[in-house]
Amino acid sequence: MTSKVLHYYKGDFLDELPGLDDFTVLLNLSGRQKAEVEKLKKLGTKFKRSSVGSAVYMHPQLKYFSDNIPATDKLSMVNDEKMDGMLEKIDMRDGVKAKFFLNILSLCESAGEKLLVFSQYLLPLKFLERLAMKVKGWSPGRETFMISGDSNSELREWSMERFNNSPDAKVFFGSIKACGEGISLVGASRILILDVHLNPSVTRQAIGRAFRPGQKKKVHTYRLVAADSPEEEDHITCFRKELISKMWFEWNEYCGHQDFDVKTVDVNECGDMFLESSLLQEDIKVLYRR
Structure with missing residues (x-):
């Protein structure tokens, strides 16, 4: 019915790549984060819940910045000195996504792999960049890179080339909308999606x-979702959207309902050596393979 109206392309050429493991990771929030989630539920608009939530799920201390700096403001509005001062005092165990990031960053460093970190909001990206600098002693333009909607074409090209080819490069932070078509980051084999779009x-x-032509390694993606929060509701909504389009274009008489279900995976049998490590397992509530 849609053959002459719509084109639905699944990207068959990607079958030639080493492979993709796409996981959704539901993380148990800390006690402080759970208390903030109750306040989140009372916020008026969905956008406000999402933008403030992106900070709270990262670390509850970030709520100070989210309350004082609109999510759409430029990265330059985030005061590095104040954020660095906050990092000196916070307990990282209070922020489950920040903790997950640090652990996976250490695993990437040990395995000689590079990490991509995406978010639709700038504040969590800036926080993690400063956190990596503090914990690892890394510096922008050498080990860490970042592009947002404000980055000019020259900076984008330089950052891509440097990240993909420099042995010193470790992690690339990107605004999820700024990293659209034309951005190739095949130097990375691990991807962290911080929030639900x-x-x-x-x-x-x-x-x-x-996960594109030029990739030499298997790519592992981790979509982080805060369990028992409005973000988990957004994840369910998002999956249903994917399901509807998949059923519309792929359903046939040989399909069963299981072909369109999200699959729960035992963390100890997921086949990903990172997720099977005790560093990451302690905060995982449920693991799905997409």
Whole structure:
């Protein structure tokens, strides 16, 4: 019925790549984060819940910045000195996504792999960049890179080339919308998606920055979702959107309902050596393979 109206392309040429493991990781929030989630539920608009939530799920201390700096403001509005001062005092165990990031960063460093980190909000990206600098002693333009909607074309090209080819490069932070078509980051084999974007194609396009022709390694993607929070509700909504389009274009008489279900995976049998490590397992509530 849609053959002459719509084109639905699944990217068959990607079958020639080493492979993709796409996981959704539901993380148990800390006690402080759970208390903040109750306040989140009372916020008026969905956008406000999402933008403030992105900070709270990262670390509850970030709520100070999210309350004082609109999510759409430029990275330059985030005061590095104040953020560095905050990092000196916070307990990292209070922020489950920040903790997950540090652990996976250490695993990447040990395995000689590079990491991509995407978010639709700038504050969590800036926080993690400063956190990596503090904990690892890394510096921008050498081990860490970042592009946002404000980055000019010269900076984008330089950052891509440097990240993909420099042995010193470790982690690339990107605004999920800024890293659309034309961005190739095949130097990375691990991808961290910090929040749920309600347009599934935007997230898939971000994953396609590394899972694309030129990739030499198997790509592992971790979509982080705060369990028992409004973000988990957004994840369910997003998956249903994907399911509807998949059923519309792929359903046939040989399909069963299981072909369109998200699959729960035992963390100890997921086949990913990172997720099977005790460093990451302690905060995982449920693991799904997409």
